[in-house]
Amino acid sequence: MTAFTQKLNPQEALSPRHPNSRLQADWLFLYDKLPPAQWFSAEYVYKTSGWLNIHADIRKRQHILTQISDAYHSGSIEWSEYRVQLLPRINQYIMKLHHHHNIEDQAYFPSFIRMYPQLKSGFEILDRDHIHLDAILNELQVLNGKLAISEAEDKALGEQLHKTLIDVSNLLSQHLTDEEDLVIPILGLN
Template sequence: MNNTSRDIASHNRVNKDAAEDDLFSVTPRHPDSRLEADWLFLYQKLPPDQWFGADYAYKTSGWIKVHTNIRKRQRILLQISTAYQSGDFDWAEYRSQMLKRVSMHILKLHQHHGVEDAGFFPEFIAMHPKLAPAFEVLGRDHERLDALLDELQAKNDQLARSEVEDKALAEQLHQTLMDASKLLSQHLTDEEDIVIPILGLRQG
């Protein structure tokens, strides 16, 4: 090999390394993601900028829409609670807005977790056994979320009985909502990074 061919060979090697680095630099979207690099082989094939492409949207958009609605309900509850904490809502307004929404949110979330735990997750693990540890993380999130939802329901029941203003209760409710929002945001985003590529890339 002469010097020129050696230069070209070395140049190609550098380019190939750069391309491989690029491939492995695909990172999960949530800043505190728990997803490990080994679990991202489908995410690399179908990254988020392609989820709504014509070939995939009909398979992926249903799941994303459910998550969008969950995020929206969670955001509205936090907005109502923040409005009370900052003095924009009085006790009566705060109570009426919260009471009618919390139970529905909890019910929908329990239903969603139930369908995932009993149906979708086992089906996805059977399709991709390598992803079993990722679904363990997501399943444990459901348990932690369910505990927070139980806490939220108990405080909401207390709110239903509290016609006289109870600032301490509202403060506890606000904290529970913030804890749930934090975990929910991490959970939904990690789940989408794993599940949406499975849905988009599966046949049929």
């Protein structure tokens, strides 16, 4: 066994990766059996990499949107360039997130709860996140629609978009990490 695949000591394994995780220690019994250091090991990668790669793509898209918004607010790019870069990316981002969450809500989460009923409360947190994220994404879609018709610079709109992107980013950061801490061990061990 390599250092990469060695099991963490139990105290480390029971600490979720996000500092503000809402996961309770007793929900982490699978996380303890398959800690993050082993998620990409040869034994598990074929089961875990798909989900982790989707989340990596979501994080990358979120980071790019935030970078574009930051560049506009710092004066590094003009309004016209901001619009050209942001408009299509927001639409793709929203579409991909809605699609991913619908699959989770309709197929994966119910299946995982049937397999591990003791994790139901953890998945209920993730479901509530999806509802909250849908509301923020709908707001982001409305703002993006306004951006599409706002050829003249609208600093207030830019501020609203920036705040909404930060809100999505903050919630997604916690949500994706909590979700991975519950889901990846299920995928890897089953």
